[in-house]
Amino acid sequence: MNRWRVASYAIVVVFLLVVLVPIAAVVVNSLKVPSDIFTPSLKLVFTPTLDNYAKVLGDLEFSSFLVNSTLVALGSTALSLAVGVPAAYALARLPIRGRELWAGGILFTRMVPAVALVVPMYVIFQRASLLGTYFALIAAHTTFNLPIVIWMMRSFFEELPPDLEEAALVDGSGRFGAFWRVALPLTAPGLAATAVLCLLFSWNEFLFALVLSGRDTQTVPIGVASFIGTVSVDWGGSSAAAVLALIPVFVLGLAAQRFLVRGLTFGAVKG
């Protein structure tokens, strides 16, 4: 093993430690009673308890935050894909005047800071009597998911050889048929990767959720932040909530790992 390989392993190990130690600390703290968390030195031997989970899921009804986040993330992802994938295909294949300008404009919307959008959105949803609804959150999250979908899927469509769709057109298919039956199935890994990213961005979003949600539509990030009080932080409760928030994302990441790798490297080795 040469020294470059050793160095690369060392970098990976350090990176994993940096990433995994905080997660491990959260998991461990979620299983501790307060007296085991607040110790002068790190306490690794302790009697694990599920009290924090019982409190979070019982008294504090954290499951409602999980349900809300699931609905909003799925809704926003579905809406973003439904609108964004055809738009991406159009930008990749159709002779649209000023195509790059349109694409650049769409990307620009992703660059606008969320804090600049949140107040206008609040006013719009308030006047539409939609504040506190799932729709408000889904629509708000779609504003930052849609550009991602369009840009990612556009690059995937552009990597496909146009001959396949042209053959479909020659065989009598319309443009939509070529998109639906030929192009879309071939970009399925990219579609899956894009969907996973949309779900993750929506799942973790805080600002829009804080301002636009109602007491019955608050999402997981609001629920986790609520453990920080004026006087103290409920470390056990917040750790249990963080673990509960982590599980769906972790499972999703594992399930979609194959698609993620394929999708994110799709077309990267085109000759």
Add this chain to the structure above:
Amino acid sequence: MARRKRWSGWAVALVVTTALAGCNSGGDGGSGGSGDPNAAPATAGGPMGTFPDAKLVLSRWAGDPWTSGQKDAAAQWSTATGGKLEIDALPYENLHDKQALTLQGAGGYDILYVHPSWFGEFAKAGYLAPIDDKLADAKRNPADFSAASFLPNVLEQGKYDGKQYCLPDFVSTIVLAYRKDVFEKANLKPPTTLDEVATDAAALNGKDGMAGIALPGKRGGAVADVMGSLLTAQGNWWYGTDGRNTLDKAAAAKAVDFYVKAAKSAPSGVLNFHVDEASTAAAQGKSAMIISTTPSLQALEDPAKSSTAGKWGYVPLAFTADKPAGELIYWNWCIAAKSQNQDAAYSFLQWYTSGAQQAKVAVAAATAGATKDFYTNPDVAAKLPFLDAMNKALTTSNPQPSLASWPKAQDQIELAVQEAIQGKKSPEQAADVMYEAVSAALGG
């Protein structure tokens, strides 16, 4: 044809929007409905009135045991009055912005937990409903409840332009806690002045692996609260009742000097300590003394969190012995001006801020009520070992500033203290910065 298609597209969007809006959680606000605000309580000590159709939303910060206790109280109120009261609990750091956004819009909140630093802003903007008439109306209050039931100087803080808007609770202040066993072992007497505190902290610092004193050093309000107490202990305050800057730079420099000396005997990382980090350090035996807010000191006596429970003594802050003082810390319960349920909202405010209810809050959460009968309740005295020190401190107190412009000044004051602790500024330079910050907050 194209136009019809476009319109049909809009129609589909409208249908989708309406359908998704059906996913609404029920929206905000609620109907006023029928009810009788003068109805006697169903049980002794229960809330006044019946409000069978009322649906109220209460906005407050999240965090236990307060939120859970609030939910229990809301359920009891609902059972007794027939109304429905829901809690919208948000992270403290985001509470002001969410309340302000909601209140300047169509509303949606009926009852608001308002911090002094933004009470003035909300009252001035017309977001809050005056309650003078309700508080003075004998029919809608229990026989033993009126404005006279409250500590006058605390109730006064809920007034703006001569009108009473809010009822207070969460009364607390800054006191010193010291380890009785450690002081005894070191042959030290409990400190009676802040100079003694600094000297004792230096003497005890590093002994048995413990720091001399823990105190908040992180910007976020607590540093300014301690500074306010240190100024009050010198008979000084940020500004006068006429709205003019009254800060004595020499007094401010003396307060900062104490802070710097204390910080030198504090656990490492004190600049990142909020009240809970300070109390956690003290509870785990890492510090011989602590200066902090009274609710945070509950952690010292909680065996589940503290390895030093039962070992603490409490004294008020004083630069001159027998002249204790402190900053009056409190929160306001207010009614939104746009609420359609103001009678029901008042019913909850009256009941929740009463001495009997606040005693229940105190037992669970170590915060104090603002009514006189709270302080004669033996259960409360047993639960709050710092109550005596707190009462002594509050005999000479100044309330937390409630200027709309105060949050910025507060941040500058806390930054000046931090820079003095870091040695970037002398206490005199920090005092100059504070004077300018207060002047700016006062509009000149």
